[in-house]
Amino acid sequence: WLKKRVEGLRGGYNANVQSINIACASGYGDKLNDNDICVLKEYDYEGADIKKLSGVSDIQSCLANCAKEPGCKSVAFVPARKDCWLKYKLYGASPKDKAGVQSANLFCYAKRRPENFEKCKKDKYDFWGADLTRLSNIGSLKECAGKCENVDRCVSVTYAPASKYCWLKKRVEGLRGGYNANVQSINIACASGYGSNLSSQDICVLKNYDYEGADIKKVSGIPNIHSCLQSCTKEPKCKSVAYVPSRKDCWLKYRIYGASPKDKAGVESANLFCFADKNKSQNQDKCVRKKFDFWGADVERFVNVGSLWDCYGKCRGRDNCVSVTYVAAAKHCYTKFKVEGDRPQSKDSCESVNVACLSGI
Numbered sequence: 410w411l412k413k414r415v416e417g418l419r420g421g422y423n424a425n426v427q428s429i430n431i432a433c434a435s436g437y438g439d440k441l442n443d444n445d446i447c448v449l450k451e452y453d454y455e456g457a458d459i460k461k462l463s464g465v466s467d468i469q470s471c472l473a474n475c476a477k478e479p480g481c482k483s484v485a486f487v488p489a490r491k492d493c494w495l496k497y498k499l500y501g502a503s504p505k506d507k508a509g510v511q512s513a514n515l516f517c518y519a520k521r522r523p524e525n526f527e528k529c530k531k532d533k534y535d536f537w538g539a540d541l542t543r544l545s546n547i548g549s550l551k552e553c554a555g556k557c558e559n560v561d562r563c564v565s566v567t568y569a570p571a572s573k574y575c576w577l578k579k580r581v582e583g584l585r586g587g588y589n590a591n592v593q594s595i596n597i598a599c600a601s602g603y604g605s606n607l608s609s610q611d612i613c614v615l616k617n618y619d620y621e622g623a624d625i626k627k628v629s630g631i632p633n634i635h636s637c638l639q640s641c642t643k644e645p646k647c648k649s650v651a652y653v654p655s656r657k658d659c660w661l662k663y664r665i666y667g668a669s670p671k672d673k674a675g676v677e678s679a680n681l682f683c684f685a686d687k688n689k690s691q692n693q694d695k696c697v698r699k700k701f702d703f704w705g706a707d708v709e710r711f712v713n714v715g716s717l718w719d720c721y722g723k724c725r726g727r728d729n730c731v732s733v734t735y736v737a738a739a740k741h742c743y744t745k746f747k748v749e750g751d752r753p754q755s756k757d758s759c760e761s762v763n764v765a766c767l768s769g770i
Contacts, residue, residue, distance in 0.1 A: 416446050419500070421520070444469070447517035454485045454512040456502025457561070458494050465493035468511050469603075475515060476598035477611045479539075480562035480579045483514035497562045516558050518601035526551065529599035531586075536567045536594045538584030540576050547575035550593045557597065565596035582612050585666065585683070609769070610635070613683035620651045620678040622668025623728070624660050631659040634677045635770070641681060642765035645706070646729040646746045649680035663729050682725050684768035696766035702759040703734045705751030707743050714742035717760050724764070732763035 415430045415438065432438020448468055459481055465471050468486040471493035475481040483496040487510055499514050519525065530550060541563055547553045550568040553575035557563040565578040569592045581596045581604060598604020614634055625647055631637045634652040637659035641647040649662040653676055665680045685692075697717065708730045714720050717735040720742035724730040729746040736743075736758050748763045 414449070415441065418449060418452070418504070419517070420446070443518055443521045446521065448511055448513045450511050451506060451508050452504070452512050453507035453510040454483050454494075454496055454498075454501030454504050454514070455507070457496045457498035459497050460495055462493040462495065463491065465491050468493075468513060471495075472513060472515065472518075472601075472603045476581070476601065476604035477607060479581070479616065480564060482516065482562070482564060482597075484512065486511045486513075499559060515564075515597050515601040515603060518603065519597050522600065522602055525600045525602060525605075526554075526595070529595050529605075531594045533588060533590050533592070534586060534594050535589035535592050536565050536576075536578050536580075536583030536586050536596070537589075539578045539580035540583075541579050542577050544575040544577070546573050548573065550595060554595055554597070554600070564598060565594065567592050567594040580615070581607065584615065584618070584670070586612070587686070609684050609687040612687065614677055614679045616677050617672060617674050618670065618678050619673035619676040620649050620660075620662055620664075620667030620670050620680070621673070623662045623664035625663050626661055628659040628661065629657065631657050634659075634679060637661075638679060638681065638684075638768075638770045642748065642768070642770050645748070646731065648682065648729075648731060648764070649678065651676055651678045653677075665726060681731075681764045681768040681770060684770055685764050688769040689767050692767050692769055693762075696762050698761045700755060700757050700759065701761050702754050702756035703732050703743075703745050703747075703750030703761040703763070704754055704756075706745045706747035707750075708746050709744050711742040711744070713740050715740065717762060720744075721762060721764075731765065732761065734759050734761040 415432050462474055471484045471486045475484050475495050478495050480497045481495045482499050485494040544556055553566045553568040557566050557577050560577050562579040563577045565581055567576045581598050628640050637650045637652045641650050641661050644661050646663045647661045648665045651660040711723050720733045720735040723742055724733050724744045730744040732745040732748050734743045748765050
């Protein structure tokens with residue numbers, strides 16, 4: 410096969426062939442970078458559009474936007490108009506030569522940056538939810554990630570080594586990333602290098618998803634979901650929100666994922682615990698109140714709890730719980746529905762923490 414591009418349109422493993430390009434053989438192409446290979450100039454990944462973004466400066470910024478978008482695998486960019494088209498198929502629906510267009514996909518970069526695999530792999534971490542399908546008899550996390558490549562909207566995976574199950578996902582960390590001793594996870598945005606700097610907001614705000622039900626109240630005239638979350642931190646029992654940008658409505662929730670979470674266009678949802686997970690390391694020193702009691706406003710008391718953070722873990726999945734007080738000597742854990750209980754006070758035997766502070770919101 411004679412080719413007009415240095416690595417064709419999609420270089421990849423095939424046990425039955427050999428390939429060479431003249432640029433490399435000449436010595437002038439031995440230092441081609443990832444953009445030289447992965448960005449296809451004068452080529453359009455036509456169709457399979459998620460949405461168009463305007464005013465994007467270059468194709469690298471276009472790819473960075475793709476890394477944040479649920480289900481986005483590739484892009485087509487028009488430099489003359491600064492239009493960036495996000496795609497849910499690896500090569501669009503009808504890829505073809507087209508003057509003035511550049512196209513690229515995140516998987517090309519991930520394959521050319523194998524050092525990112527170990528850096529981005531999350532052991533004992535589950536990208537729960539947002540499943541596209543579950544595959545059986547998969548031999549490794551790397552094989553599982555390879556299955557994601559050609560599945561529409563697949564951008565991350567979770568793998569269980571013991572059962573050899575592989576879950577393909579349409580959101581970068583599923584719906585609720587969290588500890589699970591039995592699995593490993595990875596997302597292509599990170600492996601490509603374009604998702605390595607995703608913010609807490611990029612991960613924790615679920616667009617076109619509704620934490621339906623478990624409402625405390627509706628607050629109107631809220632400009633954005635960050636302000637909605639700030640309202641949540643001030644409301645007793647509030648753990649999460651659903652926000653409707655078109656109406657500026659903010660719904661405060663007493664359950665971490667609402668009562669019936671589901672896909673819903675035009676709604677954004679988020680919970681304080683996700684932000685706390687992402688920001689805990691930088692916030693815990695200022696947020697843990699040693700020798701301090703969030704007295705009163707108890708939800709439930711637990712005994713034989715090993716640490717403050719085990720106590721905090723009890724709060725996470727319990728309705729109405731937004732803070733805890735822990736008594737180390739007795740191993741007692743008190744979960745609370747107010748951010749600092751009813752009467753916060755100094756007490757030598759206690760230490761306390763609330764999710765609003767840990768979240769950084």
